[in-house]
Amino acid sequence: xxxxxVKRDLTPIITLMEVDAPRMAKAAKPGQFLIVRAHDKxxxxxxxxxxxxxxxxxxxxxxxxxxxxSRQICHLNEGDSFTDFVGPLGLPSEFIHLSDExxxxxxxxxxxxxxxxxxxxxxVKYLHSKGASVDVIIGAKTKDLIIFENEMRAVCDxxxxxTDDGTEGRKGLVTEIMKELLExxxxxxxxxxxxxxxxxxxxxxxxxxxxxxxxxxxxxxxxIVSLNTLMVDGTGMCGACRVTxxxxxxxxxxxxxEFDAYSVDFEEAMRRQTMYKSIEIEADHKCNIGLDKK
Amino acid sequence: MRNKIPRVPVREQDPAIRAKNFEEVSxxxxxxxxxxxxxxxxxxxxxxxxxxxxxxxxxxxxxREIELGNFKEASAIIAKDSSLPSVCGRVCPQESQCEGxxxxxxxxxxxxxxxxxxxxxxxxxxxxxxxxxxAPANGKKxxxxxxxPAGLACATDLAxxxxxxxxxxxxxxxxxxxxxxxxxxxxPKESVVKTEIDNVRALGVKIETxxxxxxxxxxxxxxxxxxxxxxxxxxGAGLPKFMSIPGxxxxxxxxxxxxxxxxxxxxxxDPEHDTPIYVGKRVVVVGGGNVAMDxxxxxxxxxxxVTVAYRRTEKELPARVEEVHHxxxxxxxxxxxxxxxxxxxxxxxxxxxxxxxxMELGEPDSSGRRSPVPIPDSDFExxxxxxxxxxxxxxxxxxxxxxxGLDTNKWNCIVANDEGQTSRPGIFAGGDAVTxxxxxxxxxGAGRKAATAIDRYxxxxx
Numbered sequence: 178x179x180x181x182x183v184k185r186d187l188t189p190i191i192t193l194m195e196v197d198a199p200r201m202a203k204a205a206k207p208g209q210f211l212i213v214r215a216h217d218k219x220x221x222x223x224x225x226x227x228x229x230x231x232x233x234x235x236x237x238x239x240x241x242x243x244x245x246x247s248r249q250i251c252h253l254n255e256g257d258s259f260t261d262f263v264g265p266l267g268l269p270s271e272f273i274h275l276s277d278e279x280x281x282x283x284x285x286x287x288x289x290x291x292x293x294x295x296x297x298x299x300x301v302k303y304l305h306s307k308g309a310s311v312d313v314i315i316g317a318k319t320k321d322l323i324i325f326e327n328e329m330r331a332v333c334d335x336x337x338x339x340t341d342d343g344t345e346g347r348k349g350l351v352t353e354i355m356k357e358l359l360e361x362x363x364x365x366x367x368x369x370x371x372x373x374x375x376x377x378x379x380x381x382x383x384x385x386x387x388x389x390x391x392x393x394x395x396x397x398x399x400x401i402v403s404l405n406t407l408m409v410d411g412t413g414m415c416g417a418c419r420v421t422x423x424x425x426x427x428x429x430x431x432x433x434x435e436f437d438a439y440s441v442d443f444e445e446a447m448r449r450q451t452m453y454k455s456i457e458i459e460a461d462h463k464c465n466i467g468l469d470k471k
Numbered sequence: 472m473r474n475k476i477p478r479v480p481v482r483e484q485d486p487a488i489r490a491k492n493f494e495e496v497s498x499x500x501x502x503x504x505x506x507x508x509x510x511x512x513x514x515x516x517x518x519x520x521x522x523x524x525x526x527x528x529x530x531x532x533x534x535r536e537i538e539l540g541n542f543k544e545a546s547a548i549i550a551k552d553s554s555l556p557s558v559c560g561r562v563c564p565q566e567s568q569c570e571g572x573x574x575x576x577x578x579x580x581x582x583x584x585x586x587x588x589x590x591x592x593x594x595x596x597x598x599x600x601x602x603x604x605x606a607p608a609n610g611k612k613x614x615x616x617x618x619x620p621a622g623l624a625c626a627t628d629l630a631x632x633x634x635x636x637x638x639x640x641x642x643x644x645x646x647x648x649x650x651x652x653x654x655x656x657x658x659p660k661e662s663v664v665k666t667e668i669d670n671v672r673a674l675g676v677k678i679e680t681x682x683x684x685x686x687x688x689x690x691x692x693x694x695x696x697x698x699x700x701x702x703x704x705x706x707g708a709g710l711p712k713f714m715s716i717p718g719x720x721x722x723x724x725x726x727x728x729x730x731x732x733x734x735x736x737x738x739x740x741d742p743e744h745d746t747p748i749y750v751g752k753r754v755v756v757v758g759g760g761n762v763a764m765d766x767x768x769x770x771x772x773x774x775x776x777v778t779v780a781y782r783r784t785e786k787e788l789p790a791r792v793e794e795v796h797h798x799x800x801x802x803x804x805x806x807x808x809x810x811x812x813x814x815x816x817x818x819x820x821x822x823x824x825x826x827x828x829x830m831e832l833g834e835p836d837s838s839g840r841r842s843p844v845p846i847p848d849s850d851f852e853x854x855x856x857x858x859x860x861x862x863x864x865x866x867x868x869x870x871x872x873x874x875x876g877l878d879t880n881k882w883n884c885i886v887a888n889d890e891g892q893t894s895r896p897g898i899f900a901g902g903d904a905v906t907x908x909x910x911x912x913x914x915x916g917a918g919r920k921a922a923t924a925i926d927r928y929x930x931x932x933x
Binding site: 209 | 642643681682686709711713722726732743744
């Protein structure tokens with residue numbers, strides 16, 4: 178059993194938990210994920226790893242209530258345990274293979290949507306610790322869905338916040354801020370001393386990542402996205418996570434979750450996410466994609 | 472003189488009823504039936520059945536004890552060579568192993584060795600018989616990767632020799648394919664699988680679930696940091712194959728592995744569990760192996776009309792004859808010489824049908840089977856809501872890719888000799904991880920051989 182040592186509500190519907198998992202805490206790297214089961218009849222739910230502390234032996238996860246399974250997780254309290262907690266799964270972010278010296282000279286732009294802020298955090302924290310310059314855009318539907326603002330501010334150079342309804346930060350979409358930053362970056366390209374963005378990472382609802390990818394394309398900046406596909410085992414056994422990347426079928430659980438954004442078939446990925454949504458929702462054609470939508 | 476009666480038939484659940492439930496198909500022998508069937512065995516001086524058993528169970532001896540009504544003695548004889556009699560009695564391909572070489576089979580019907588083994592396994596469970604004798608603990612640690620048949624067999628033998636054995640399992644329940652692959656109606660999980668795994672635990676074997684070897688830990692970290700002197704890799708062949716035909720990523724196309732894992736490991740058939748599963752009204756299963764039969768019969772029980780599409784003829788079906796027979800009894804349609812060329816979707820990206828081409832058999836291929844050749848312009852469509860791809864599996868490359876110096880072949884199988892020795896000293900491997908997808912009992916045989924080799928390796932080493 179995997180005990181919940183700390184539980185903290187970040188917003189009325191988003192909960193942070195620090196979980197006792199020493200082996201995973203020691204092995205986890207930025208970009209990886211885990212799978213939990215809240216009880217012995219529960220689903221295996223993939224979640225992003227939001228932080229890890231090898232010394233304390235803990236792994237931090239963040240959950241937002243979107244359905245029955247996430248509600249079960251959020252109903253667990255400090256002192257309760259997860260029945261199962263397995264990981265780290267997937268490949269770490271590619272930049273962990275770069276030398277510290279190389280990373281220290283680089284400038285990154287992160288685009289985080291809603292709960293996607295959680296997996297962005299360990300990546301930014303890692304890069305910051307290696308001396309890289311990092312700017313972060315956090316976007317969400319509304320104020321209650323903005324998380325990790327202070328934590329992120331402590332590990333990045335510039336933090337930009339926007340909400341769809343303007344309840345926090347700027348009113349608007351992450352793509353708008355991103356475009357402005359990239360345009361400014363392009364304009365300053367030749368100014369001496371200006372450090373251009375080398376690399377961008379977008380993590381959030383599939384629909385957000387799709388539009389970030391479209392908006393970023395003209396700027397020719399390398400862009401990575403992290404795909405939150407359906408999964409059962411998370412170790413390559415089932416193939417529920419199949420995505421098409423560059424015309425080839427990939428298993429997001431073992432060959433991802435991070436891929437080159439410009440190669441991802443987002444339409445297919447979004448459709449495949451709906452595979453087990455109830456038939457009525459399908460018939461109504463209601464779009465249920467995205468972590469920040471009920 | 473032996474009892475010259477016909478083979479004692481085994482009682483089964485009525486096909487029409489069982490097609491709607493997940494309870495076991497075969498009821499197995501009761502005591503009287505088992506004793507009667509045992510009386511048919513000739514107790515050959517040089518039995519052919521024993522060498523054709525991958526774990527060399529002393530078959531005539533245990534059958535003799537059954538005939539005498541000494542079920543506990545029969546159980547003790549089997550326990551020397553197998554910790555999974557209730558499992559193997561159910562899922563072994565006896566017809567091509569022990570029963571396939573039985574002298575009685577030449578002119579008549581072989582002794583029902585599998586059913587007798589199952590009887591003893593089940594009787595032992597019902598009577599709480601368990602054999603936990605072992606050598607004194609030697610304190611030496613061995614790690615086993617994977618709690619499927621290979622790992623359980625290896626762990627059993629090493630524990631009996633006094634080793635301190637830990638099995639690392641990636642899923643949340645131990646058993647490997649016994650847990651995620653083989654359905655409840657062939658292999659009950661709670662009564663059979665769990666009990667026999669508990670028997671392995673009773674020998675002192677520890678099973679740590681939710682550990683991804685290659686991610687949570689590595690083989691090298693187990694050896695260098697956690698003090699394991701040797702490691703046995705029995706990680707199976709869990710990676711599903713697809714056909715690379717158009718439409719394979721439509722909603723409604725799943726691998727047999729996904730479909731069976733949802734239903735077996737995750738108990739999707741049980742409304743108390745949260746796991747979703749989708750069968751629609753019609754299902755086409757592509758493939759002809761035991762896994763294809765399991766997927767087809769599972770889909771049927773979940774309420775779908777099921778068709779199995781296989782590219783060769785019935786004669787070449789790799790599935791056990793018994794499974795094909797059961798599937799037909801239950802109402803599954805078989806379309807032979809049929810090979811999918813594309814999966815067809817509706818405007819929302821869901822499966823609506825499958826386009827197939829008719830095949831004919833050509834020249835024998837390297838496996839000796841006549842290879843199917845498409846007949847030009849013979850395309851036709853089958854309407855369906857779900858397509859289950861059951862085309863075989865290959866070993867997961869995760870362990871090899873995270874263990875420097877561990878050689879694999881072009882099919883991602885770990886290279887190991889007959890005793891399980893890999894290219895790295897101290898690392899042994901066996902079962903599907905080495906051979907590619909095969910049977911429970913071959914994996915157990917490989918696990919046992921590796922246990923002997925590990926024992927020798929550690930003794931030489933220290």
